[in-house]
Amino acid sequence: MIDLYYWPTPNGWKISILFEELGLDYNLIPVNIREGDQFKPDFLKIAPNNRMPAVVDSDGADGKPLSIFESGAILLHYAEKHKKFIPADERGRNEVLQWLFFQMGNVGPMLGQCHHFRNYSVEKLDYAIDRYTRETTRLYRVVDKRLTGRDYIAGDYSIADMAIFPWMRIWKNQGQDIEEFPRLAKWLDRLHERPAVRAGLKVMRDEARQKQEITEEQRSVMFGDIQFSAH
Numbered sequence: 001m002i003d004l005y006y007w008p009t010p011n012g013w014k015i016s017i018l019f020e021e022l023g024l025d026y027n028l029i030p031v032n033i034r035e036g037d038q039f040k041p042d043f044l045k046i047a048p049n050n051r052m053p054a055v056v057d058s059d060g061a062d063g064k065p066l067s068i069f070e071s072g073a074i075l076l077h078y079a080e081k082h083k084k085f086i087p088a089d090e091r092g093r094n095e096v097l098q099w100l101f102f103q104m105g106n107v108g109p110m111l112g113q114c115h116h117f118r119n120y121s122v123e124k125l126d127y128a129i130d131r132y133t134r135e136t137t138r139l140y141r142v143v144d145k146r147l148t149g150r151d152y153i154a155g156d157y158s159i160a161d162m163a164i165f166p167w168m169r170i171w172k173n174q175g176q177d178i179e180e181f182p183r184l185a186k187w188l189d190r191l192h193e194r195p196a197v198r199a200g201l202k203v204m205r206d207e208a209r210q211k212q213e214i215t216e217e218q219r220s221v222m223f224g225d226i227q228f229s230a231h
Contacts, residue, residue, distance in 0.1 A: 003056040003057075005029045005056075014166055022085075030204065051070075054067065071104075071163070072104040075100065099160035103167070104163070110135045111136050111174055137176060144182070147186075152187070152190075165187075
């Protein structure tokens with residue numbers, strides 16, 4: 001059995017989508033990032049960077065439980081373990097890995113900052129909003145161009161798509177005009193049509209839709225003093 005430590009965010013959706021695509025049974029353990037669950041000692045033993053998602057798989061290759069943090073590492077582990085959503089040949093595998101790392105090193109960090117300064121920052125900093133919105137636009141263009149003449153990011157549908165999709169499906173919150181990226185828009189629709197993708201997005205969907213204002217304590221947990229002093 002797999003314990004999935006999860007909250008409904010783009011990084012969390014990556015793993016719930018993958019698990020639904022693979023048809024895996026998993027035990028869902030909510031990590032409420034607004035309330036500070038990510039700083040609990042038991043969770044930090046699994047995810048020392050106090051970020052979800054993380055997993056503990058009772059079926060490690062050596063017969064012992066295996067814990068994994070970082071969403072990209074989780075995607076790669078289960079794709080290789082089940083021999084799905086990553087090619088077996090060297091060229092195809094490296095193509096998927098390049099785009100997976102593109103998401104981890106560029107799409108997640110840059111779109112995350114864009115999302116933060118546009119939607120969560122109390123002080124609206126024009127420089128930061130402009131900087132990260134423009135960089136987000138650039139990355140959308142990279143993906144849109146990549147999708148010229150192809151249905152998926154790297155050959156067949158793969159963990160590269162699963163990694164990038166959750167971040168770019170929330171384009172409205174990142175100040176993007178999806179009509180400027182017609183190939184990317186069709187790709188988003190294509191993935192939304194997959195039953196497993198829809199199932200993965202439904203995991204704790206009610207929590208994801210919460211629109212209540214963040215309290216000052218929750219803001220400190222996520223972005224302020226508690227976040228930086230928790231270790």
